Amino acid sequence: MTDVVRMPEHQASFFDAPVFSEGFRVFFPLTALYALFSIAMWGLVLADVLPVPFDADPLLFHQYEMFFGLFAGAMAGFLTTAVPSWSNTPKIAGAELAGLGALWLAGRVAFWTLDIFPSAIVFGIQALFPAALLVVVLPRLLRAKMRHLMWPVLMLCVAQLVCFWEYTELGVLNQGLAIAEGAFVLMVLTALAPVSMVIVNDALSTREDGAVFILRPPMRRAALFCISAFTLAKVLGVSDALQGWLALASACAVLNILQDWHQAGSLRTPFAKTLYLVYWFFGVGFALEAGGLLGVLSAGSYVSGQHMIFIGGLSLATFMVLTIAGLRHAGYSLQLPKVLGLAILSLIGACLVRSLGPLLVPDLDVMQIAWSLFALAFGLYLIHFLPIVFRENVDA
Structure with missing residues (x-):
């Protein structure tokens, strides 16, 4: 047969x-x-x-x-x-x-x-x-x-x-880049809301009183409105003075969001600490831009503010989304591996060196240091995550 x-x-x-x-x-x-x-x-x-x-x-x-x-x-x-x-x-x-x-x-x-x-x-x-x-x-x-x-x-x-x-x-x-910058800042602040809810409530889970972290939408909407207005002012090319005041309003509105974070234990985990720092980088970055536009700080403050927003705000937030979403959706618990912790510190270092270095130490050539730290952060990410993306979820 x-x-x-x-x-x-x-x-x-x-x-x-x-x-x-x-x-x-x-x-x-x-x-x-x-x-x-x-x-x-x-x-x-x-x-x-x-x-x-x-x-x-x-x-x-x-x-x-x-x-x-x-x-x-x-x-x-x-x-x-x-x-x-x-x-x-x-x-x-x-x-x-x-x-x-x-x-x-x-x-x-x-x-x-x-x-x-x-x-x-x-x-x-x-x-x-x-x-x-x-x-x-x-x-x-x-x-x-x-x-x-x-x-x-x-x-x-x-x-x-x-x-x-x-x-x-x-x-x-010029104008296209201003629109793109505004789009990504708005996207990050919008996307950070559900991500922050998960991360901070995980940090609060050890409290016995059942405390819950809830972001108040009006505060976030105020920040999105101010940033949108600042973006529109840059696109339209209005006066530096008006742009400066809108940048300052954006800084205040972003930092105002952090009122919801101030609960005992909310920053217990490295994930929560880093996301909290992202808001500070955004806020200080907008404030530095405002100082440069209004003439309160040196002209270089505007460029420093841009790099604090680009590296400390957008890049660090991007890195955290890559890390948190990558771990969760691959089936891993929210425990930060040491190699990724080092990557986060490297990216924070790149932000501080590139944004504050020219203001504090004008004679120091910070470019190569900042670029090296930035590259190290994403290189370490790849070392950890490349093997993960090619195999099934651990909980599959």
Whole structure:
């Protein structure tokens, strides 16, 4: 009797691999890898080791790729992982997730060919990713009644279009970058709300009185309003004085959110301490910008404030989302591994050196120190997380 060979009902495909099972597995390591690559490239360019790849201010293009490359990748990983859970919809996985990752990679490759191909083609390729991300997550956000997360993604699409117009018509990147900065600050402050609830309540779990951490929405909305007004003022190019007062209002509004954090035991864990510090970096960063715009502090204070917001606010918040969401969704408990603790300290050091170093020690060349610490942080992240994203969840 001839044996009958039975084919499996479902033939595993390339897209069934664990790495394509959730958004964080694709976008978090890509974000960390690109952080290493981009900071190394720009460090060499700004140190005159490599030639400037574009006929424009390299600092502006450094900011551009931090926004549309690094931060956009992290945002995509967060949204594609968290939104399906919040909306009780199927996971964004398989070929759909791989396609989003491919669009993000195509945009990064296109960026580095800006001096080779027409800008319309380059910016057109880059615009595909935020547009596709919006198409994928928008129905889920509407279902979960979380429209507030939709607006930063829309702002990012607008920023991409404005950058294209500015570069082709004026050869600069000013208003588009201002919109992108505002979009990511709003996204981070919005996304930190549910993340902070989980982290701080975990820190409070040892209290016997059943204390609960609840963020009051009016305080966060006031901060979002002030930051939106400051962003609009920068885009419209209003007077430095008005921008300065709006920056100061943004600083006060962000720090006002921390009133909800002041409970005994709320900062017991390193996760809670770091997220608390993110708000301080945002607040002090806006205050430094205000001091520079109003002439109360030196002109360099504005640049220092920008770097405190970019590194201490946006980059550190991004790193914490990569860490917390990565651990939780891979099935691990909220225990900070030592290697990631060292990475967090390294990123904090990069922020302090780059933002406060030029103000406190003007003769010190802080660039290489800051870049090295920044690269070390994301390098350590990759060492810990790369093995995780290629295997099944530990609780699967």
